[in-house]
Amino acid sequence: MARVVTMVLAGALLAACANTVPHPEVQRAKRDYQAALDDPLIDRKDSLQLLEAEKDIQRAEAANREKDELGVTHYVYLADMRIRIARLTAETKAANARAAELARERPSLRLEARTAEADVATARALAAEETARTATQRAQRAERELEELETRQTERGHALTLGGVHFDFNKTALKPEATRKLSMLAGFLIANPDRAVLVEGYADVVGSDPANAIVSRGRADSVKRYLVANGVAADRIAVAAHGASDPLQSNESTEGRDLNRRAQITILPPGVSAADVAAE
Amino acid sequence: MRIGLWLAAALLVLSAGCAKPGPSDQAIARADYAVKQAREAGADQGSGALMRSAEEKLARARALYADKEYEEAERLASQVAVEAELADAITRNKIAKSHLKDAEKVLEELREEAERRRRF
Structure with a gap:
């Protein structure tokens, strides 16, 4: 009797064991299912596939209990497929959402591109305008300054009259009264780098021609030195000596001779360099 | 009265016979529908191998059903x-990814264009 009871108990235990031995494929499918449930990308609420997968896993477990190996394989296959579908669908949804987001960004970026282009165009126009304006302003200012320097328009440019007596007899040093206009000229030349000057020295009729050539040359050089000392580049100043030729006044009187001892300065038109006139 | 009862019984038997087309009929209809849906989505191109397998299995399922192998x-x-x-x-996923790639490309080109124009 006791033997029979033991045998029955053992049989029952074995049966229980057989019923609860989990199928490895079902276990794997369960883990995959759980992982899908935990995936934040997959919305559980609208994943009918996951709901179906859960049912398939339950059916696979039931088939396992009934030792229906084919049934286990079948339902695990279905569950696997549904989990894959759920993942893919969630991925598709995310990709579509991202694409829609990018499409919304597009118009603003297009506008940005156009704005950037417009900005550059505007900046360029402003710069061109500014250049034109400053060029005009500079030319107008130069004209005004030339007026202040009391120049006269000649065929070679603007002739500058220093005023008063420039040099003492047989001397090449500038008299102080002549330097007032010269310092104004230096300022003009510094402000207008595109302008050059021609300085021509003259002598009165007193003395020999070679001596007058030397002294007239010395007077032109004096003016050049003065301008250079006041900041004007030497290569912007052309010098020439004319001796006693081309007197302004009659050499008969002292006053006349005083005015004939002179330096004549011509402000050359824009674009004409000192080298251009020195070559003549 | 008797005839009526007989008639009712006969009808019941007949209708029961009609209503028992085999348990897998619905499953086959669902499968057929799913295949058509997938084909409409372009799955023949998007996932050709899977579609061929599905169609081949569907033909086999129909044959089994005809042989009364219902389960x-x-x-x-x-x-x-x-x-x-x-x-x-798979097909919808491929399409979405390709659209996303296009959108990213367009955006990248626009960004580069904006940058180029800003730099003159």
Whole structure:
């Protein structure tokens, strides 16, 4: 009797064991299912596939209990497929959402591109305008300054009259009264780098021609030195000596001779360099 | 009265016979529908191998059903349905990814253009 009871108990235990031995494929499918449930990308609420997968896993477990190996394989296959579908669908949804987001960004970026282009165009126009304006302003200012320097328009440019007596007899040093206009000229030349000057020295009729050539040359050089000392580049100043030729006044009187001892300065038109006139 | 009863019984038997078309009929209809849906989504191009497998299984399921192998036919039909649904999902996923790639490319080009114009 006791033997029979033991045998029955053992049989029952074995049966229980057989019923609860989990199928490895079902276990794997369960883990995959759980992982899908935990995936934040997959919305559980609208994943009918996951709901179906859960049912398939339950059916696979039931088939396992009934030792229906084919049934286990079948339902695990279905569950696997549904989990894959759920993942893919969630991925598709995310990709579509991202694409829609990018499409919304597009118009603003297009506008940005156009704005950037417009900005550059505007900046360029402003710069061109500014250049034109400053060029005009500079030319107008130069004209005004030339007026202040009391120049006269000649065929070679603007002739500058220093005023008063420039040099003492047989001397090449500038008299102080002549330097007032010269310092104004230096300022003009510094402000207008595109302008050059021609300085021509003259002598009165007193003395020999070679001596007058030397002294007239010395007077032109004096003016050049003065301008250079006041900041004007030497290569912007052309010098020439004319001796006693081309007197302004009659050499008969002292006053006349005083005015004939002179330096004549011509402000050359824009674009004409000192080298251009020195070559003549 | 008697005739009426007999008639009712006969009708019941007949209707029961009609209503028992085999348990897998619905499964086959569902599978057929899923295959058609997938084909509409372009799955023949998007997931050709899976579609061919599904169609081949569907033909086998129909044959099994005709041979009254209902359980086997139903299982095959449910496999056909999930395979077609997977083919559908793969196809839609491919399309979405390609659209996203295009959108990213367009945006990248616009960004580069804006940058180029800003730099003159």
